[in-house]
Amino acid sequence: MSDPLSNPTINTTNVGGQTTTQNIIGGIGSGKSNSVGTPYTTPLQTSAHTAANSLSATNSPIPTHHMINSNSSNNLSGMATPGGPGLQQQQQQQQQSTISSNNLGLLGQQSQQQQQTILSPITTQPKSISASCFEFFYIEMIDCIMKSSSDKQHAHKKLDKLGFKVGHRLVERLSLDTALFPELLDSVKFICKVFWAMVFKKTIDGLKTNHKGVFVLTDSKFQWLQHLSFDSSASNKDCSEYVQFTAGLIKGAMSNFGFKCIVTFDIQQVSTCVFTIKIES
Amino acid sequence: MSKKYDKLGNDVFNKVEKINSELFTLTYGALVTQLIKDYEDIEQVNIKLEQMGYNIGIRLIEEFLAKSGIGRCSDFIETAEVIAKVGFKMFLGINAHVGDWDADRKEFHLTIEDNPLIDFVELPEQYKHKLYYSNILCGVIRGALEMVQMKVKCTFVKCTLSDDTTSEIKVVLEEVLSDMIPVGYD
Amino acid sequence: MTINSIYILNKAGTLIYQNDFGNTEKLSHNSYIRLGSTFHSLHAIASNLSPVSGSSSGIEVIETEAFKLQCFQTHTGIKFYVIADPNHQQLEELLHGVYELYTDYVLKNPFYEIEMQIRCDLFDYKLLRLLGVRE
Numbered sequence: 149m150s151d152p153l154s155n156p157t158i159n160t161t162n163v164g165g166q167t168t169t170q171n172i173i174g175g176i177g178s179g180k181s182n183s184v185g186t187p188y189t190t191p192l193q194t195s196a197h198t199a200a201n202s203l204s205a206t207n208s209p210i211p212t213h214h215m216i217n218s219n220s221s222n223n224l225s226g227m228a229t230p231g232g233p234g235l236q237q238q239q240q241q242q243q244q245s246t247i248s249s250n251n252l253g254l255l256g257q258q259s260q261q262q263q264q265t266i267l268s269p270i271t272t273q274p275k276s277i278s279a280s281c282f283e284f285f286y287i288e289m290i291d292c293i294m295k296s297s298s299d300k301q302h303a304h305k306k307l308d309k310l311g312f313k314v315g316h317r318l319v320e321r322l323s324l325d326t327a328l329f330p331e332l333l334d335s336v337k338f339i340c341k342v343f344w345a346m347v348f349k350k351t352i353d354g355l356k357t358n359h360k361g362v363f364v365l366t367d368s369k370f371q372w373l374q375h376l377s378f379d380s381s382a383s384n385k386d387c388s389e390y391v392q393f394t395a396g397l398i399k400g401a402m403s404n405f406g407f408k409c410i411v412t413f414d415i416q417q418v419s420t421c422v423f424t425i426k427i428e429s
Numbered sequence: 430m431s432k433k434y435d436k437l438g439n440d441v442f443n444k445v446e447k448i449n450s451e452l453f454t455l456t457y458g459a460l461v462t463q464l465i466k467d468y469e470d471i472e473q474v475n476i477k478l479e480q481m482g483y484n485i486g487i488r489l490i491e492e493f494l495a496k497s498g499i500g501r502c503s504d505f506i507e508t509a510e511v512i513a514k515v516g517f518k519m520f521l522g523i524n525a526h527v528g529d530w531d532a533d534r535k536e537f538h539l540t541i542e543d544n545p546l547i548d549f550v551e552l553p554e555q556y557k558h559k560l561y562y563s564n565i566l567c568g569v570i571r572g573a574l575e576m577v578q579m580k581v582k583c584t585f586v587k588c589t590l591s592d593d594t595t596s597e598i599k600v601v602l603e604e605v606l607s608d609m610i611p612v613g614y615d
Numbered sequence: 616m617t618i619n620s621i622y623i624l625n626k627a628g629t630l631i632y633q634n635d636f637g638n639t640e641k642l643s644h645n646s647y648i649r650l651g652s653t654f655h656s657l658h659a660i661a662s663n664l665s666p667v668s669g670s671s672s673g674i675e676v677i678e679t680e681a682f683k684l685q686c687f688q689t690h691t692g693i694k695f696y697v698i699a700d701p702n703h704q705q706l707e708e709l710l711h712g713v714y715e716l717y718t719d720y721v722l723k724n725p726f727y728e729i730e731m732q733i734r735c736d737l738f739d740y741k742l743l744r745l746l747g748v749r750e
Contacts, residue, residue, distance in 0.1 A: 274451075280445065287725040310456070377737030378734075378735070380736045494689055609626070
């Protein structure tokens with residue numbers, strides 16, 4: 149698994165003509181947000197059950213230590229706490245390290261520590277499946293949606309919606325053990341690092357912003373286009389249906405952080421995908 | 430035999446590229462919800478899921494053969510073991526068990542444990558015993574086996590989502606497509 | 616160690632992929648198709664000619680002074696075969712490598728229709744890379 153800590157190279161070019169540039173991902177200690185470190189938790193799941201209409205979600209299989217330890221009123225705190233005092237100490241250590249730093253750079257570290265915790269026998273291991281399994285399914289799902297829609301536009305709308313649902317719920321599960329990010333930039337960084345790592349096993353390669361609610365995320369090796377190619381003589385080389393779902397994923401994730409946005413994307417040569425997030429006020 | 434395939438299954442699963450199963454689980458859930466909305470008739474949803482599985486199976490079998498390096502099975506009993514111990518392990522990271530053979534050795538039950546598709550899922554009452562939520566798996570088995578010249582019928586006979594104690598797929602061998610067997614094979 | 620050509624035949628014996636490498640002389644498209652089906656038939660005849668019934672796997676290798684042909688048939692009935700320098704030693708591994716590329720870059724390419732002609736530029740590219748490493 150790609151390390152969520154590793155800082156991708158960031159272009160700090162401006163979008164939209166602003167004069168100041170800011171290195172967005174990775175500059176540890178440069179931010180002044182306190183949102184990440186603070187162990188308060190607003191239950192993100194409140195909307196979980198409404199989001200799932202006919203299939204309802206149950207609690208996470210991964211025990212969330214931060215939750216249990218904090219003064220959260222989350223419904224998970226009612227679960228039996230696995231482990232004994234040793235674990236408590238471990239949790240405290242984790243929290244301290246989280247509090248002492250307040251940059252998103254640490255967010256990755258936090259999730260890495262959490263992984264180590266997960267590997268210990270007292271907790272449930274996160275399940276893995278083969279990547280091909282998902283890939284074969286994904287191809288068939290897109291095919292199914294395309295065939296069941298009246299036209300391409302309709303299909304894209306459906307895929308976007310599907311992605312939205314999945315993104316919304318994925319973030320719920322991912323952020324169970326981190327605090328809510330009231331700040332916009334933190335939320336976008338979360339998507340670039342933790343969220344992307346979970347879905348694509350890599351982080352976003354470049355993030356740019358105009359500081360006015362527009363973010364441009366570049367993935368220069370977009371996973372879901374890795375095996376896709378055309379006849380070199382083909383005239384129509386549109387494969388946007390294989391990316392639309394991801395735009396939905398981002399939108400769903402952002403909405404769970406409380407930001408309504410529009411996500412557009414552009415597929416460039418050699419499987420580079422550029423996603424543009426525009427926050428709607 | 431079972432032990433040998435247990436090991437092969439584990440070895441192959443360790444070798445392949447893996448992802449966190451939650452993305453798969455949630456995406457599958459969203460798709461099933463969408464199909465229910467589109468089709469209304471639950472039986473149609475079951476059929477659609479099975480068909481999708483079939484389309485996956487006919488492609489997935491090649492990856493299975495290429496990456497597991499498995500040889501040709503001598504009989505259907507061996508095939509069953511390979512599906513349960515290598516196939517399920519390699520793609521879903523889980524174990525399945527073969528049991529309840531009939532006298533002719535042409536029919537068996539596959540018991541699935543820890544099916545990642547049904548994580549976090551609760552079926553609303555009105556769908557219980559009607560919707561075969563994981564029916565896509567039946568299609569995958571049918572598609573994959575057809576490519577190695579076995580025509581089978583797969584059905585869910587039990588499902589934990591419908592309050593059964595286990596999830597079981599019944600697999601029935603209907604025909605060996607002998608004229609399709611590549612030359613040079615028995 | 617030169618690799619001259621790679622052929623892929625589907626279950627029915629129809630040529631679905633052919634590519635020449637190095638300075639191999641090019642033939643017409645129809646000639647390749649004919650060569651492919653001829654090999655398919657020869658393969659079937661060879662397996663029937665075996666004195667011990669049902670024990671022959673058909674043609675695995677043809678060795679001549681000028682070239683060596685190595686064939687690999689999958690359990691699903693797809694045939695991959697390669698024509699190479701007579702002294703080439705690792706053709707079996709090579710064919711397995713081609714099979715893996717086929718599962719990754721052909722079957723996982725949603726635009727590929729199963730059993731049909733393979734026209735995927737990524738597959739071509741990866742194949743070249745595979746051969747580059749081996750040669």
